[in-house]
Amino acid sequence: MSRKSNYLASLRYELETDFPFPIVECVVTIIIFAAVASAFTGALRYVYVFQTYNDTEYGTWMAQEILRRNADHTSTVLAMSTLRVTQVLAFLIPVLVASGLAKSIEDGTLQTMLTYPVPMRRVLMFKTTIPLLLTVVPAFVAVALTAALIMPTTPIPLGVIPLALATLCAYVVMAVGLTALMAVVLRRALPTALGGIMLWFTVSVLGESWAIPTTAIGVMNPVVALYRAITYAASSGGVGENIGVVTAAASVSIMSLIMGAVLLGLTYRLLMKRGVTA
Amino acid sequence: MTTGQDYASGTHHDETIIVTRGLHKTFGDVRALQGVDLEVKGGVFGLVGPNGAGKTTLIRVLLGLVPPDSGSATVFGLDIRTQSVEIRQRTGVLHERPALPTNMTARRLLEMAGELYEQHRPPDELLGLVGLSEAADRKVGGFSAGMYQRLGIAHALVGCPRLVILDEPTSNLDVDGRAEVIELIRRIHRSEGVSFVISSHILTELERVCDTVAFLRKGRVLRSGTISELRGRSGGEVKRVITSDARALADLVVGLDNVAVLQVVDHETLLVTTDADDVEDALDSILKTAVENGLRVTALERAGSLEDIYREVMSDEQEV
Numbered sequence: 001m002s003r004k005s006n007y008l009a010s011l012r013y014e015l016e017t018d019f020p021f022p023i024v025e026c027v028v029t030i031i032i033f034a035a036v037a038s039a040f041t042g043a044l045r046y047v048y049v050f051q052t053y054n055d056t057e058y059g060t061w062m063a064q065e066i067l068r069r070n071a072d073h074t075s076t077v078l079a080m081s082t083l084r085v086t087q088v089l090a091f092l093i094p095v096l097v098a099s100g101l102a103k104s105i106e107d108g109t110l111q112t113m114l115t116y117p118v119p120m121r122r123v124l125m126f127k128t129t130i131p132l133l134l135t136v137v138p139a140f141v142a143v144a145l146t147a148a149l150i151m152p153t154t155p156i157p158l159g160v161i162p163l164a165l166a167t168l169c170a171y172v173v174m175a176v177g178l179t180a181l182m183a184v185v186l187r188r189a190l191p192t193a194l195g196g197i198m199l200w201f202t203v204s205v206l207g208e209s210w211a212i213p214t215t216a217i218g219v220m221n222p223v224v225a226l227y228r229a230i231t232y233a234a235s236s237g238g239v240g241e242n243i244g245v246v247t248a249a250a251s252v253s254i255m256s257l258i259m260g261a262v263l264l265g266l267t268y269r270l271l272m273k274r275g276v277t278a
Numbered sequence: 279m280t281t282g283q284d285y286a287s288g289t290h291h292d293e294t295i296i297v298t299r300g301l302h303k304t305f306g307d308v309r310a311l312q313g314v315d316l317e318v319k320g321g322v323f324g325l326v327g328p329n330g331a332g333k334t335t336l337i338r339v340l341l342g343l344v345p346p347d348s349g350s351a352t353v354f355g356l357d358i359r360t361q362s363v364e365i366r367q368r369t370g371v372l373h374e375r376p377a378l379p380t381n382m383t384a385r386r387l388l389e390m391a392g393e394l395y396e397q398h399r400p401p402d403e404l405l406g407l408v409g410l411s412e413a414a415d416r417k418v419g420g421f422s423a424g425m426y427q428r429l430g431i432a433h434a435l436v437g438c439p440r441l442v443i444l445d446e447p448t449s450n451l452d453v454d455g456r457a458e459v460i461e462l463i464r465r466i467h468r469s470e471g472v473s474f475v476i477s478s479h480i481l482t483e484l485e486r487v488c489d490t491v492a493f494l495r496k497g498r499v500l501r502s503g504t505i506s507e508l509r510g511r512s513g514g515e516v517k518r519v520i521t522s523d524a525r526a527l528a529d530l531v532v533g534l535d536n537v538a539v540l541q542v543v544d545h546e547t548l549l550v551t552t553d554a555d556d557v558e559d560a561l562d563s564i565l566k567t568a569v570e571n572g573l574r575v576t577a578l579e580r581a582g583s584l585e586d587i588y589r590e591v592m593s594d595e596q597e598v
Contacts, residue, residue, distance in 0.1 A: 009393035016390065017379040108377025114343055116394040117367040117437070274305075275344050 010118045014126045017109060018100040023134060027096075030088060031138035032145065072234035075160045079227040081146040082164045085139050086171050086223050087204045093175045094196025096131035102183035102192035110276045120276075124268050128180050136172045140165055157240035160230070163250045167222040170253030170260070174220065175200055177263030184270045214249065222253035293320045295441055295473055296340060301349035303335055303497075310335040311346065312497035318475065322467055324484040325477040326588055327494035333477040334374055336494070337445055341366060354440065367396060370434030374445040374477075376426070380419030384410060384429055387418060388436055395437030404432040408462060424455040431462060435472070442466075443475045448483060456480065460487050485584040493591045500591050508587050517550050517557075518581035519564060522574040524548040530567050536560040543589045549581055 104110035104127070113123055143164055147156070179196040186192050206212045207224035218225030229249030233242035296318035303311040310332045325333045338344040340353055342362020351358045353365045378387060385401045392398030405411050408428040413421065421429060427450055434442050444463070448456040460483050466472050467487075478484050484491060485505065492502035501508060521527045524542045531537050536556045541549040552560035561578060568575045 006394065009390070013390050013394065016382065016386075020381040108373070108375060109379060111343065111373060112377050112379075115341065115366060115371040115373070115434075116391065117363045117396075118394060119363050120343075272345060275338065 006118070007122070010116075010122060011126060013113070013116075014100075014123075014130060017113075018104065018127070018130070023096075027092060027134050028138045028141070030092065031085065031135075031142045071157055072230075072239045074156055075230050075239045076227075076234055078143070078147055078156065078160060078164055079223070079230045082143050082168055083204075083207065083223050083227050085142050085168065086207075086221055087201070089135050089139060089172060089175065090200035090204050091197055092135055093131060093172065094179050094193050094200060096134060097128070097176060097179040097183055097196065098189045098193035100131060101127040101180055102186065103189040105183065105187045105276060106189055108277060114276055120271065121268065124180075124264075124271065128176050128264060128267075132172055132176045135176075136169055139168055139172065143168065157238075157243055159243050159247060160239065163226055163247060164223070167226045167250050167253045170222045170256040173260035174222075174256040174263075175260075177260035177267070180267045181263050181270070184267050184274070215252065218249070218252040219255050219259065222250060222256045225252045226250045294318070295320055296351070296353050296475070298336075298340075298351040299349055301336070301339060301351055302347045303332075303339060303344065304347055305335075310497050311339065311349075313349070314494075314497065314499055316492055316499055316502065318492075319490070320471075320473045321489035322463065322474045322476065322487050324488035324491035324584075325475060325494060326479075326481065326484065326491055326584075328479075328592070330496075331494040332497040333494055334445055335497075337371075337443055337475075337477065341369065341371060341443070367437065368440050370437060370439035370442040372427075372430045372434045372442070372444045372447055374449065376430040376433075378418050378426070378429065378433060380417065382418060383415050384418055384421075384432075385414040387429075388432060391433060392436045397438045398436055399438055401436075404435055407435070407466070408432045409458075423450045424452070424458070427451055427455065427459060428462070431459065435466070439472060441473045441475065443477075445477045446479070447476060448478065448480060456483060463487055481584040481588055491584065493588060495592060501587075505584060505587075516581040516586065517552060517561065518543075518577070518579050518586060519548040519550060519575060520546055520577035520579075521548060521568060522546070522576075526571070527564075527568055527573050527575075530571055530573075531564050534560070534563050534567065537564060541590045547589075549586065549590060 101110075101124075104113070110123070114120055143161075147161060175196075178199070179192065182195055182199075183192045186195065203217065203220045207217050207221050207227075210228070214225050214228050226246065226249060229246040230239055233239045233246050236242060239246060294317060296316065298314050298316045301311045301314040302309075312332075314332070314336060325336070327333050335344065339346050340351060340358055342358050342365060345359060354368055356365050358365065382390075384405060388401035388404055392401065402411065402414065405414050408431055410425060410428055410432065413425060418426070418429065427447065431442075431444070431447065434444070447463070448459050451459060463474055463476070464487050467474060474487075476484060476488065488505065490502065490504045491508070493500045519527065524544065524546055528542050528548055531550065536552055537560050538551045543549055550564065565575055565578070
């Protein structure tokens, strides 16, 4: 048997045993719903500001000012929409990791999987990569959809969309890594799902509060760092002019990526040390 | 795909399959394995021991699911630390509480599991072997305990293994189900030459099917060998005496000619050996001594079953 066909066979086995329902369709639906809702909110905000101030002299000035800084505004809306997507992922990632990794430890199917000639490293890779892909791919689509919906004619400063996607990706890696470690420590699906949701939802809520330092919350959710940097840049001369500052803030996602990878490594070591049963 | 008929999966009885040297494994404060030295040849091998003896840990270590703290082991000459995938390519496993995916049919499960091996047997052939042909398209979740266990055995055989490890294969079954499984193991071993390592509490079943056994307690191998070798270690004719006070009777008969006390197994059970040529006289002497000293003897029977050997080995260890 070739290595490739063994990979495919074990991937098929993982998908059929861990996710017997149409998981991909479910996740895509949720993310698109979130993206549309988020984009709609952003578009409404734009229309409201424009129409309210357009009738007066002051309002006209304000409207012109908004139009002048349209790029900043849409950048902020995009970052906010990306932040909203992470709030949806704060529910999805723990549920997916719990129903894959934690449940298989709890019910013994992980042990059964490891009686096959499949390395444990690969099994763990599938159990973490599948939730990662199931969330990051639709999330990318959602952010792209948001961009397409709210700014069809507005130029965005170069680099904002890639930065949004990169921070989103780093957030997912971090969230999957930490939730996978929780799954191996707790070894039960329900506590992992509930604990993960509480943790990531708290991170999302704290991200909205400016009282929490960006560096602290940014490692857990680098999209927060991006959002704050764009907001700051928009009020300090424009996002385009301060793209270096925004990029520097978003570079916290490198730390998140490294931490996510370290947490996945710890998960593997812990599984090896403590065994694969509950 | 390979069928069971043309796949040379068998092992020879003189072929050494498993070798362990000084295996240690600790979980927190629990010392699960404490220097396990074992050599298992082809055939049907029984792993016997009370709960917590380390049987399941030993199986997991051999499969590479849990790394040992120290010591070494090979299966088919393959190192458990670095070649566990190759070991699992040649080994089928049924865990103590098998957890098969319940959301798919038996046929689909065996199809998918088979695709993970270099060589595999057709699902229908396996289901026929374990008498589940009619349930091939039923969801595994709807199986009875006996059907589930038989499917577990079919699942263990899917990759044309040379060795099948069964951890408590009859623990969830009723009497008929147990007999079926034991018969199935015997049939597969005889017809296909597949070797088995069976961990079980039910010694009468092991005695029916095993060539060799090892007794484990507290993570150590106390004794191992063929059943006849283990019986032979006792020497002479082994008798089990059920009496009102085994310790008192042991003290009394220890000085008799032709009688040697082997073991006070428990408060009421005593194992003795007698000269094979002088069995009747020896038994008469035991009975007479008991009666003269006011001790009641309710049974005096031939011993030497696996259960007797087990009790003897375990009580030896307790005394130590």
